[in-house]
Amino acid sequence: MVSANVKFIKSNVNTVSGIVISVSAYIVMISGYVNAVPVNVNTISAYANSL
Structure with missing residues (x-):
């Protein structure tokens, strides 16, 4: 009985x-996604500025 409880607790x-x-x-x-968002925004805005 005790060993069954111990197995249950372990699982x-x-x-x-x-x-x-x-x-x-x-x-x-x-x-990681949150950190990547500002990088993407900067990249997109730089690309838009270069057009």
Whole structure:
């Protein structure tokens, strides 16, 4: 009975850590996009100015 509970807890911990890892990956990806936006805006405005 106890070992079943320990296995259940371990699987939950693995699931939670997987969720945390994927969420942090999303946050990194989103921050990368946010950082890329001003660069793109600058590139587009420079291109528009050169026309």
